[in-house]
Amino acid sequence: MKNIRKILIPSLVIALMGGTMGCSNLDDVVLDRVSDASSVQPDLTLKAAYNSLGTFTDQAAIYALTEHPSDEMQGPTRGADWDDNGRWRNLHTHTWTNQSDDVLNAWNNLNRGHALANEVIGNAKSTKAQVAEAKFLRAFYMFYTVDLFGQVAFRDLAKPGDLPKGLSRKDATAQIIAEVQSIMGDLPSATATNAGTATKEAASFLLAKLYLNNAVFAQDPTKPAGPFTFAKADMDAVVTNADAIINSGKYTLAANYFDNFHPDNSTKSKELIFVIQNEKGASLTNNSSVRNRYYMTSHYSTIPSGWNGFTTLADFYNSFDKKDSRVGAAIPGLTDKGGVRAGFLIGQQYGLNGVTLLDREGKPLVFTPEVDLKNANERQGIRVIKYTPDITDIDSPANDYVFFRYADVLLMKAEALFRGGNTSGALTIVNSLRTTRGVDPLTTLTEASLLAERGREMYWEGWRRNDQIRFGKFLAPVDNRTATSPDYRVVFPIPQRELEINPNLKQNFGY
Structure with missing residues (x-):
């Protein structure tokens, strides 16, 4: 996300629970502590807990940890573009550390949402329905923390002065399950x-x-x-x-796969179970930036123009039957207005009216399966357009961002x-x-x-x-990662600064 406004949120728990809550591509998040969560209207804090879901739409942090280390995404360096001190390569090659930006930012973002949910739960003014929603959100943030980091910093709301305790993966999972079951009747x-x-x-x-x-x-x-x-x-x-x-x-x-990700997916798709609901022209106001999903992969010469970044891997693309509707499709209002299709973009790319697109050097814009992770040119790599852009409002479209379908x-x-x-x-x-x-x-x-x-x-x-x-x-080798990774890489390390802040957290095995 770019240029998100500062947010002032009174907080009982964020300062200690998540440490420094900053994110390298977010403006500073200003957090004040107050002595009584009940001095804050719970509806405002609940809205903030929902808005915190917007951090999932960034191309970095949480999303980066869920995708780049896998066999379906990579972020090649292209000359002076996308090196970022090796952050994307380190994720793909399983060489991240406990001081990597995306590791720290993912931890912070998840704990911020968790802490905001805690404030609603601990607010005497909250209704039963608001508490149930907040407990669901806390469970959601905790699930991702368990999945990515293997343990959870959990604050006992009855002991607000204590440091959060460190819940093991097993114990945190049992607690999440019990809590979600307990609120089912109130949702x-x-x-x-x-x-x-x-x-x-x-x-x-x-x-x-x-x-x-x-x-x-x-x-x-x-x-x-x-x-x-x-x-x-x-x-x-x-x-x-x-x-x-x-x-x-x-x-x-x-029936149409890409209806799930269309600007009108809220009406076109009957698959959407839990999403960030976006309105055209207003999605950035709730911290949701669906545009990142196409900007992060599309080329400068396409409509919409993008950042020419991430690609899929050749072996992953080749796992599809070419008649599979999930491979790609022309999208009315997009393909006929700019030439871009949804799905995987490979080979020669075309613009409006079938015009052959060129790269910045004047060469035919031909996306190739092969990618040099450290020294790619701007044409290398199969691109992926999953969320289809709205040509009439590229920066703030109405595509709901899908978590569960x-x-x-x-x-x-x-x-x-x-x-x-x-x-x-x-x-x-x-x-x-x-x-x-x-x-x-x-x-x-x-x-x-x-x-x-x-x-x-x-x-x-x-x-x-x-x-x-x-x-x-x-852990198996994939394109641009030739060796089998060690077992401990299935979880990420606890950020070093969190270990220094909270001795109840212990570094994960192997780090």
Whole structure:
């Protein structure tokens, strides 16, 4: 995100809980401590806790940690562009440290949202409904903290003067599950207009995701890469929570895949379960910057022009059947206005009316699969346009930013059935999805084909690292990372400054 305004938020807990809350590409966040959270109107703090979700839309920090270390994204240096002291290379090559910018900023952003939710929970003026929403948001932020960092700094609201205690991955997961279950009766059911707030269906999704990853999160911290044992009770719980969403009858797969990410996705798609709701011309005011998703990858010569940054990997692109609708599509109002298509951009690129586009040196703009991570030219790398730009308002479009969607529910259920021994049931679900996406059904289902299908459906949505770890593939060599990574790299280190601030936190094994 660029040029976000300063935010003044009274806070009981942020200063100690997250340390310095700054982010390298956000303006300073000014935080005052007050002695009584009840002096603040809870609706304002709850809104701030929701607005903090906007940090997920940045191309750096949280999103960068979920994608760059995986097999579906890389950030090549192009001459003087995109070197940034090696930050993107370090993520892709698994050589980050406990002082890396994105590690620190992700930790800070997650703890800021967590702390804001705490303020609502601890405010005597908060209604039961507001507390339930805040507890969902706290669980959401804690889930990502557990997933990325393997432990959580958790403040006991009854002891505001104490430093946050360090919750282990296993204990934090159990606490999140219990809390989400406890608020289910106080959350509203999903409607056509409330996907931007906590609902029963969003809570069921989060529970399914927690149970699906419970084997990973309960692992011995000295052996974080597994092997994992997926308990039948956990897989049954995934199915139960997935079925709660499926049987609600409120969701269905989008016939057009890219409707899920369209400027009008709130009306075009029936897959959206939990999102940042954006309005055209106003999305930047709630800290949401969907534009980053196309700016970070698109070339200077395209419409819209971009920053010519991130690409996918050749092997990942080659995992798609070329008739798969998820590979790409012409989008009315975008392709006919500027030439850009949605999906993967490879080969010669064209502008309006089929004009052949050139790079800054006057060479044909041909995106190639091969990428030199340290010394790429501006044409190297297959680009990805998932959120389709609105040509009439490129900087502040109305695309809702998607966290949870229905296709993932189906894939989580399929995986749980597969791990529970019901391969035929899992195959039926996967093939139903594949048929909707325009590809032939599979004849058999394996771990490898299930992971591949998750990749094809969920690419660049922030789940690939999580998926690869669960399937035991995260540490394997990929394009531009030739060696197998050590086991401890499946979690990120606790930032050094946090260890200095809070002795209750201990550095993760291996760092």
